[in-house]
Amino acid sequence: MIKKTHGRLGGIMIISSILLWLCLFSIQGIQSSSSSSNEAGPIVTVPKGAGPEECFQYGLDIVGNDLNNGLNDKVNSAAECVVKCQGYPGAKYFTWSSAQLADPNYRLSCWCTPDNQGTTISANTISGPLDCGGSGGTCCDTLAFTSSGWIATSKPSHILGIYNKVGMGTNGRSIYFQQGGLGHYLYFLDSLQIWFIGDSVGSNVGYASNPGTAMCPEDIAATWDAWSPNANEWLLDPMAKMNCF
Missing domain, CATH: 3.50.4.10 (Hepatocyte Growth Factor)
Incomplete structure (x- = not known):
C-alpha cells in the first residue's frame, strides 16, 4: 500500500520525489500500523444520533x-x-x-x-x-465509496468501502472515517481545495483525491483520481463514486 503527496500548481500535480522515496521505504511499516496510528486533526467524535x-x-x-x-x-x-x-x-x-x-x-x-x-x-x-440542524445536516451520515474501474482491481482498492461521518472540519464540511479496512479518513483539504482520502486529517499525503468542492461528498460531480504504484502517477477512475449508503 502506497500513499502519495498531492499538490496542484496551474492544474499540474507535483509529486515530491523525496516523499515518494520515504513512502516506498516505509511500505511495510504503513501496512502493519496504519489501522492503529491514524492521527486526526481537530475533529469531534460523537455518538450515533447525537x-x-x-x-x-x-x-x-x-x-x-x-x-x-x-x-x-x-x-x-x-x-x-x-x-x-x-x-x-x-x-x-x-x-x-x-x-x-x-x-x-x-x-x-x-x-x-x-x-x-x-x-x-x-x-x-x-x-x-447552522445547517447541521437536528437531522445532522444535509449530507449523508454514511457513504459507500465504490468503483468498477481500475481502482477496484489494483493496489488502491483498500480505499474502497464504507465511510461514517465522525465530525466537522474547519471548512464547514464533514469528516468521515472508513469502517473496517485500514481506517482511512475522507476530508476536504483546504490547502488544495480538494476532497482527499488519507491517514491523517489535513495532510496532503494519501491515496485518492477529487477536485470537486461540493459541501457533501455524495454531490461531487468531478472524477476521482488515485495514486497508482504500478504507473507511478495519479490516474483518473471515472467509475469511482461516493454514494449515500
Whole structure:
C-alpha cells in the first residue's frame, strides 16, 4: 500500500520525489500500523444520533464578518446559540463561549456570521455551521465509496468501502472515517481545495483525491483520481463514486 503527496500548481500535480522515496521505504511499516496510528486533526467524535451536536467544533472560534454583537446575545448553550443565529438573515455559522471562558465579559456570548474565513483556537468555545440542524445536516451520515474501474482491481482498492461521518472540519464540511479496512479518513483539504482520502486529517499525503468542492461528498460531480504504484502517477477512475449508503 502506497500513499502519495498531492499538490496542484496551474492544474499540474507535483509529486515530491523525496516523499515518494520515504513512502516506498516505509511500505511495510504503513501496512502493519496504519489501522492503529491514524492521527486526526481537530475533529469531534460523537455518538450515533447525537443530533445537532455532531456539527459542533470544540475549542475553535470561527472567524468571519459578524452579523451581531455577541455581547448582547448571550445564551446558556451552544444549541441555543444555533437557534439565535438562525434568526439572523444570511447567517451560516455560529460561535458560542461557555461560562468557563477566561474573559468574563465574553462568557455565554453568541456570535453569528455569514462566512467562514478560518478558525482560531479558543478554549471553552464551541462553533460550527447552522445547517447541521437536528437531522445532522444535509449530507449523508454514511457513504459507500465504490468503483468498477481500475481502482477496484489494483493496489488502491483498500480505499474502497464504507465511510461514517465522525465530525466537522474547519471548512464547514464533514469528516468521515472508513469502517473496517485500514481506517482511512475522507476530508476536504483546504490547502488544495480538494476532497482527499488519507491517514491523517489535513495532510496532503494519501491515496485518492477529487477536485470537486461540493459541501457533501455524495454531490461531487468531478472524477476521482488515485495514486497508482504500478504507473507511478495519479490516474483518473471515472467509475469511482461516493454514494449515500
